[in-house]
Amino acid sequence: MTRILKMAAAILTSLTLTTASLAQSTQIQAGEEGITRLQRVGIAPPAPAPDRQNGEGPFDRLVIRGAIMIDGTGSPPVGPVDIVVEGNRITRIATVGAPDLPIDPRVRPAPGDYEIDATGMYILPGFIDAHTHIGSPGQAAAGAPLDPQYVFNLWLAHGVTTVREVGSLWGLGWTMEHRDRAARGEITAPRIYAYAYFDGSISTPEQARSWVRDVARRGADGIKFRGAAPDVAQAAMEEAAARGLETAYHHDQRTVVRNNVLDSARWGLTSMEHWYGLPEAMFDGQVIQDYSLDYNYMNEQDRFGEAGRLWRQAAPRGSDEWNLLIEELVGLDFTLVPTMTIYEANRDVMRAREAEWHDIYTHPDLWAFLQPDPRMHGSYFFDWTTQHEIDWRENYRIWMSFLDDYKNAGGRIAVGSDSGFIYNLYGFGYIRELELLQEAGFHPLEVIQAATFNGAELLGAEDEIGTIEVGKRADFVIVAENPLRNLRVLYGTGHPRFNWETEENERVGGVVYTIRDGIIWDARELLAEVREMVEAARENED
Known part of the structure; x- marks a missing residue:
């Protein structure tokens, strides 16, 4: 189908189903197994990820030799170390010498059955992306559903070994199927935590408790909220906490005046997403955001433009x-997942739009979704001004100071990207x-x-993942450069640097x-596969 026909189909679909309801409509209500409103309007989930074709192991005995270890606890680097893995568990960490000496x-x-010579390289725990979506129906409306393998490859190629899929936008069943296949090593994918999306159609506390019991029975790992009556x-x-389900909340502007972050944290919320609801909890001299009088929430340039003045x-x-x-949020053991990266285009849209990786790694269907269009969520740069x-730069300055103060007070902050929207590419x-x-302090x-x-603690999985320690799962990122000196060496495109020896x-x-x-997994091979996917999609467009 040509791009014009795809966009025409997207417009017709969007007239029937808004982006906000797209997210909600993927959720399968109690007793409604496998049927979604998305399918009824002609948008079906993407085909499942294929069986694993690459990646080696696990091995009876894997030995990683000579690495400099950053263990994730906050301790400084140690090395060289040899790390022994048996099956999927770390069984020994041995300090084997001093830097730069034989x-x-x-x-x-x-010796192991398989060995990696990581001499001079840095080894870190696998990264945890605490706010993700494995594609979205909105992207499908702009072109076609993204192949989940495209998304998984980009995550793994950037060291992401665990993702929290907040909302399961393609349906809870679809997400849990990939979660279980990944856990069995059947697909090339990070470990997946599948969160159900709390449907805004639920109108009574009794319905809410019943719905939570149902998704717990079905095997969800948690619940994502976005707007509901306070009760x-x-x-x-409360029902989720009683059943051991973690919870995440995007406090959007439609409901935050009745339910800000502090309210939710007192009710037992595990984490807040983004930052909405924090300023509102600190309003002094007002109760409601100072909206312009012609504001319309469904005009996303209104929504995000005025959000830039909220802090x-x-x-x-x-x-x-x-x-x-x-003080109170820290006392409640509350987690912030700020996802600063998803809004950064707001303070410099040219930088985000022209990022060097888009030409190589951004799928054309995703690129079409990212272009300004009032029908697409996050595609709102209709007339974005100086x-x-x-x-937004001032917004970030204040927001970052809050994050730094929260961290310094002992509060937990985890890393989430919310990629796939607003010029923000998975992995990158x-x-x-x-x-x-780091910019925040x-x-x-x-x-x-x-x-x-911190991400492991958020998931309640700190005994299994999140640090390099004997007994934990063998999740690692190995990089040839020192990421503490320059985090940019973690990008799949690498970092440009002048070599003074070769000039x-x-x-x-x-x-x-x-x-x-x-x-x-060889990260470079994963990226090469992504490039092939992108090139093939562009050729099909032609």
């Missing part, structure tokens, strides 16, 4: 309101989020801690290997 082979662990949301969160409406840094909010970007957006945390070791251990410009970095549950 290693005595007598102190090294015995309904509270009932659902300035909150009580200032260091005020009683600011400090008391941090003032919009100035507002995750690494950009790491850079933004985090030491690079704190950034890595947020990306690994040539060169590219350095990029993840070398990503290991999940003892399965080893």
Whole structure:
């Protein structure tokens, strides 16, 4: 189908189903197995990911030799170390010498069935992306559903070994099927935590509790909220906590005046997504955001343009309101998942639109979805002005200061990317989020801690993943350059650097290997497959 026909179909579909309801409509209600409103309007989930064709292992005994280890706890690097993995578990971590000196082979662990020479490389725990979507129906409306393998490859190629799929936009059953296949090592994919999307049609606390019991029975790992009456949301969160389900909430502007972050945290919410609801919890002298009088939430340039002035409406840094909010949220063991990367285009849309990886790795159907179009969620740069970007730069300055203060007070911040929207590409957006945390004031070791251990704690999986420790699952990122010195060496496109010896410009970095549950993937091979997918899709367009 040509691009024109695809876009015509998208317009017709969008007249029937808004993006907000697209997300909700993928959820299968109690007793409605396998039937979604999406299918009724002609948008079906993508084909399942194919069986695993690449990746080696797990092995009876894998030995990774000579690496410099950043263990994810916040401790400084240690190395060289040899790490022994048996099956999918770490069984030994041996310090085998001092930097830049020959290693005595007598102190090294015995040979393995398979070995990786990581001499001089850095090894980190597998990264956890705490806010993801494996594609979305909106993208399908712009072209075709993205192949999940395209998304999985980009994540793994950037060291992401675990994702929290908040909302399961293609349906809870579809997501759990991929979760289970990934856990069995049958597909090339990160570990997946499948969150159901709390349907806005639920109108009573009794319905909410019943719905939560149903998704718990079906095997969901958690629940994503986005707008509900306060008594309904509270009932659902209390029921989720009673059944051991984690919860995430995007406090959007339609409901935040009745239910801000502090309200939800008191009800037992596990984590907040993005940042909406934080400024509102610190309003001083007002109750409602200072909306312009012709504001319309469904005009996304209105929504995001005016959101760029929201942090300035909150009580200032260091005020009683600011400090008391941090103190109470920390006391509630509450997690922030800021996803700064997803909004960064708002402060510099040209930078986001012209990022060097788009030409090589962004699928044409995804690129079509990202272009300004009032029918597509996140595609709202209809007339984005200098003032919009100035507002958002100030917004980031205040937002980042809150994140830094929260972290310094002992609060947990995890790393999420929300990629696939607003010029933010899977994998690449995750690494950009790491850079933004450093900009916010985090030491690079704190950034890595947020990306690994904090994410594991958020998932309740800190005994299994998130750090490099004996007994934990064998999830690793191996990179040839020092990511603490420069996080940009984690990008799949690498980092441009002048070589003073050769007097040539060169590219350095990029993840070398990503290991999940003892399965080893060559990150460069995964990226090569993505390039082939993109090139084939462009040829089909022609």
